[in-house]
Amino acid sequence: MTSGLKFLVAAKRCEIAELQQLALTSALVNVTGRLVHALQRERGVSNLHLGSQGARFTDMRQQQIEECRRIEAELRACFDSLDTDTARVGHGARLFSRIAYVLQGLDALDGLRARIQSLAWTPRQATEAYVRLIAGLLAVVFEAADSASDPEVSRLLVALFNFMQGKEFAGQERAAGSALFASGRADAAEQQRLLHLIESQERCLQVFEAFANAKAEHLWTANQTSATLAELERMRRVLCTATDGAPLNVQLSQAWFDCCSQRIDRMKAVEDRLALDLLRTCEDKIAAAQRELDAYQALSAASNRDADALSFFHQASAADNAAPTTANGFAAGAQGYGLQLERSILELVQEQSRRLQTMGEELDTVRASLNERKVIERAKGLLMAHRHLSEEEAHKTMRQMAMNQNRRLIEVAEAVLAMADVLPGRLR
């Protein structure tokens, strides 16, 4: 094998290894999504339980906790199966760091459940605890999307992450609405929060639609039956337009929960579909890359003869480049034009470089959509450092600013960052 061909093969092996790592990460994302879904239900039913002063929803909650424990065990096994001894290069540190955070949260989950059981925590406190754990789980999915080295897989992961994040906003809406109905009294601040959650979820779903493949998007559209939507919008109107302090029908708490749950469960079906597409895409790409690798290696067996190495310095003419070398063209070249073997290897090398470069450009485009979230995180960090806030408080502050100014969170984050230069002290 010539040394050039050896590295052509090595580059292809790297691509395959990255795709295999992506497949593993995708499987992890799948289980993570299932745990998020189960925890969303546990959060909702815990709120109902707390709202009823522990009088109702006890069995339903217990069943849901059992389901969460089953999926948690599955996710922990999934984490354990990650090869943490062989350090992964390329985003490994960030993924593992996110997982470490999630595990700290999972370790604390039974303590949280005990507080809810003994009615020691308010619905609001309980909700925020679940929100924090679920945010940690979603950060794992975000890291997976940000680290994907293949643009098509990255697209699917971005679509999936935004769908999951949108679904989480829907879940928070369900919890906040349940608590508000259960309290029996309209509250202006909570109503603002609900409107904000609705807007946030719609924005996530727009990103999902921009990045999902046609099939998943169609499934999503088909799954939104107009009857459910109409009912949801009717109850949203009742919740959000009641005058501050006006009475709300406590009985609607359950109806609201069921209506939201129906929608969220349908979202789960779309999510499952996306996760399946993701795994299949990884598998297809691994198979295709493996075929190319086999072709390279078949070539290597026949490539010990002398060839016109000087073609490296020949300027390819316009005619040569009119039909660019493809994986197929290469196969024909290998079998049919033995004398041009070295030339073919050079063309293969150039073709590989170009393809990797194009992939890099496409990746940059897809990842740009993740930057919005990064800007928000950066602004949060700035507030934490400057105003000595906790992460939670910084997030609340920005959310409050967004609600008060009727602006999107990203706009507030950009405004915060723009202020960085005029704020006192070392902030960056």
Added chain:
Amino acid sequence: MTSGLKFLVAAKRCEIAELQQLALTSALVNVTGRLVHALQRERGVSNLHLGSQGARFTDMRQQQIEECRRIEAELRACFDSLDTDTARVGHGARLFSRIAYVLQGLDALDGLRARIQSLAWTPRQATEAYVRLIAGLLAVVFEAADSASDPEVSRLLVALFNFMQGKEFAGQERAAGSALFASGRADAAEQQRLLHLIESQERCLQVFEAFANAKAEHLWTANQTSATLAELERMRRVLCTATDGAPLNVQLSQAWFDCCSQRIDRMKAVEDRLALDLLRTCEDKIAAAQRELDAYQALSAASNRDADALSFFHQASAADNAAPTTANGFAAGAQGYGLQLERSILELVQEQSRRLQTMGEELDTVRASLNERKVIERAKGLLMAHRHLSEEEAHKTMRQMAMNQNRRLIEVAEAVLAMADVLPGRLR
């Protein structure tokens, strides 16, 4: 060891693995730089040799070829020592693909030398052949800079790459000027090319100055003696302002070559310094990360007791966050406050996440400077596809456009990309 701590440790291991890979890549960059330097000299002396119709510079050229062969052997050994069987994830494919290309060129080098020996190629053809091979070598350095996962190392690699690229433009200027003096007659097109090479090298050196550490920049300033610079600028004036077709002093060919060489050799000293800084920075960072890893592992031995896991859900108060957790703070916590152990691990996990996030942001900033080159590559690809040009022809076309319009190459590239939408056919 708690499972959260296990992944905290795993994340740190990933960081160390990435730094070790960076150290290997930096060593590779170092040898690559030395071969580039030797090939630049070989190109220069080959031009002198061809310019004299094979009458002079024969021994000098032969000695230079021997030196190139020695360093080439060293670089090939360096390539071979890369573990191509264990696929590297994270930019591995792109690095290996660049190396495959370089190896094809190195295999063709003796053929090129034979053509020069037999005077079969013109100085221009020979120059272009060396330019192509050196561009391939510099692409390896570029890939290394683009793949670095640590912002400080990335900064140094960006500075080094731009310095090497600037030095290559200086080398091309030396070759073009030598040939022009040797031809004995001024030529408007060649003069334009010289001016363009001078401008390009100045732009690269500006980027170098923006990214280099103070020491390297100081060394660079100190190395540019005003006497050499004045002599270079005087000869540049003679070369570039002579009327088209006017006679040039053939004897100045050697003086020009020597003056340029003196400057380029001094550039090599700065480059060596940068390469050394790079290796040391990698080593320092590996040692620091290793110390942190040891501290984590010492902690793990003591962390089997129960702790307040529920702190995951506690909102850290403003006071807690006023003094952010540092690696030192953590060590004190581990020894002094055993009861707060879990709390400490949680803080460590959060601290790690924040640090990785900050590093990611800094990396994005540093890498932005590499985007200019990527834009140029993309525009080249567009021209190749649209006008059926070879890579060389596409590059020449853009260079010509830049010269004619007195614009920078990046501006031409952006204009080409902006035209993409109005060009006929499938271009993207």
